[in-house]
Structures are given as structure tokens and as C-alpha cells.
Amino acid sequence: MPQRPLSPHMTIYRxxxxxxxxxxxxxxxGIGLSLGLIVLVYWLTSLARGAHAYVRAQSILASLPxxxxxxxxxxxxxxxxxxxxxxxxxxTGRGMERSQSQKSAWLVIGCALVLALALIACALRARExx
Amino acid sequence: MSLRSPLARVRGLGAAGxxxxxxxxxxVTAIALVPLCIWLVVSxxxxxxxxxxxxxxxxxxTWTASLLVLLVLxxxxxxxxxxxxxxxxxxxxxxxxxxxxxLSSFIHVVIAVxxxxxxxxxxxxxx
Numbered sequence: 001m002p003q004r005p006l007s008p009h010m011t012i013y014r015x016x017x018x019x020x021x022x023x024x025x026x027x028x029x030g031i032g033l034s035l036g037l038i039v040l041v042y043w044l045t046s047l048a049r050g051a052h053a054y055v056r057a058q059s060i061l062a063s064l065p066x067x068x069x070x071x072x073x074x075x076x077x078x079x080x081x082x083x084x085x086x087x088x089x090x091x092t093g094r095g096m097e098r099s100q101s102q103k104s105a106w107l108v109i110g111c112a113l114v115l116a117l118a119l120i121a122c123a124l125r126a127r128e129x130x
Numbered sequence: 131m132s133l134r135s136p137l138a139r140v141r142g143l144g145a146a147g148x149x150x151x152x153x154x155x156x157x158v159t160a161i162a163l164v165p166l167c168i169w170l171v172v173s174x175x176x177x178x179x180x181x182x183x184x185x186x187x188x189x190x191x192t193w194t195a196s197l198l199v200l201l202v203l204x205x206x207x208x209x210x211x212x213x214x215x216x217x218x219x220x221x222x223x224x225x226x227x228x229x230x231x232x233l234s235s236f237i238h239v240v241i242a243v244x245x246x247x248x249x250x251x252x253x254x255x256x257x
Contacts, residue, residue, distance in 0.1 A: 048248035
């Protein structure tokens with residue numbers, strides 16, 4: 001088998017700089033949101049199968065581990081959304097300088113954190129007692 | 131071996147023969163998902179409860195059903211492209227790579243079809 005170029009392995013990078021971690025985190029949250037998509041579709045199909053099926057599905061969907069998962073998914077959504085917007089800005093050729101990308105990496109984590117906490121707080125208030 | 135590429139290959143189609151299509155579709159679906167996801171999260175938080183009757187009457191709305199189908203299809207497409215890149219990067223064994231890529235495609239198509247069908251079934255009043 002010819003030695004073809006591979007994507008550089010994680011260990012080759014200096015992970016001390018946050019901008020590299022932020023790229024890795026975008027992938028990690030993306031994978032998490034893909035799992036969230038499966039939960040979303042399970043929820044939709046259980047609704048489509050009628051009231052009885054939905055009540056049965058709720059025993060899983062409203063369980064504590066799943067509620068923790070929803071909080072994690074809201075956090076992952078917040079990060080992936082903000083980091084994705086950063087990628088779209090990069091695609092226009094802006095903000096690519098090292099100093100700019102270091103700054104925007106911190107801006108992303110800050111905005112994502114605020115958005116995540118706001119969404120989780122809203123979810124807790126909206127679903128009190130559910 | 132000629133060092134000069136045929137014209138078709140320098141037109142940006144690359145080794146995969148599909149050019150920047152993967153990259154481009156990932157961006158287009160990302161842009162579409164920004165408003166769709168914000169809409170879903172806000173809508174779900176605004177609903178008074180998540181019981182069967184409330185949800186079914188919410189999803190019976192033409193716009194709600196349309197946006198939900200769009201969201202399921204766009205998210206499945208975007209997820210499929212993203213997971214594909216991760217598998218291509220980190221599954222180094224050739225056999226496993228092929229198997230995992232095909233499996234990921236199948237799962238994403240199942241998710242897209244099942245999700246859309248479920249929304250339409252509720253919207254048309256079957257459950």
C-alpha cells in the first residue's frame with residue numbers, strides 16, 4: 001500500500017494554544033449534536049406513532065439521564081453555533097491572522113458560555129416540574 | 131508520466147472528482163441551520179408543555195411542519211458531511227474506513243427519512 005498523506009494526528013499539535021482546542025471542540029460538539037439528532041428523530045417518531053407510544057417514550061425521554069443530556073446538547077449547540085459562525089467569517093478571508101484567531105477563540109468560548117447558561121436557565125424555567 | 135494535467139483536472143475537480151462541492155454544501159447547510167435551529171430551540175422553550183396534545187397541535191401548523199422537515203433534512207445532510215470528515219481523518223484502517231463511511235451514510239438517510247415521515251404523518255393528522 002502506498003504511503004499516502006494522512007491528516008496530522010492530534011499529538012503533533014501544541015495544544016497549549018486555545019485556537020487549536022477550539023477547532024477540536026467544534027468537531028466534538030458536532031459529533032455530540034449528531035447524537036442529539038438521533039434523539040430528536042426518536043422523539044418525532046414516537047409522537048407520530050400515537051399518544052400511547054409517546055407516553056411510553058416519555059419514560060425514557062423525560063428521565064434524569066436524558067435531562068442531563070439535553071443540558072449538554074444545549075451547551076454543545078451553543079458552542080457549535082458560535083464556532084460555526086467564526087468558521088463562516090474565516091471563509092470570507094477575514095480574521096485569519098494568528099493574533100485575530102487567538103482573540104476570536106476567546107470570544108467564541110465567552111459567547112458560547114453565556115448562550116449555553118442562558119438556554120439552560122430558560123429550559124429549567126420553562127420545564128419546571130416536567 | 132506527464133507533468134501537465136488534463137484540462138478537466140485543473141478545473142478544480144481534484145482527486146475526488148467532485149471539486150469543492152463537499153466543502154460548499156457543508157457551508158450552505160450550516161447557514162441554513164442557523165435560523166432553523168434557533169427557531170426550534172425558541173419554539174420548544176415557548177411551548178406551554180410537552181404533552182402529546184400540545185405538541186401534535188403545534189406540529190399540525192403548515193409552517194411548523196415545513197420548518198421541521200427542512201430542519202431534519204438539513205441537519206441530517208450537515209451531520210452526514212461532518213461525520214464523514216471525522217471518519218476519513220481518524221479511521222486509518224482502509225477496510226474499517228469504508229465500512230464506517232457506508233454505515234454512516236445509511237444511518238443518516240434513515241434519520242432523514244424517519245424524521246421527515248414522522249413530521250408529515252403528524253401534520254396530516256394520522257396519530
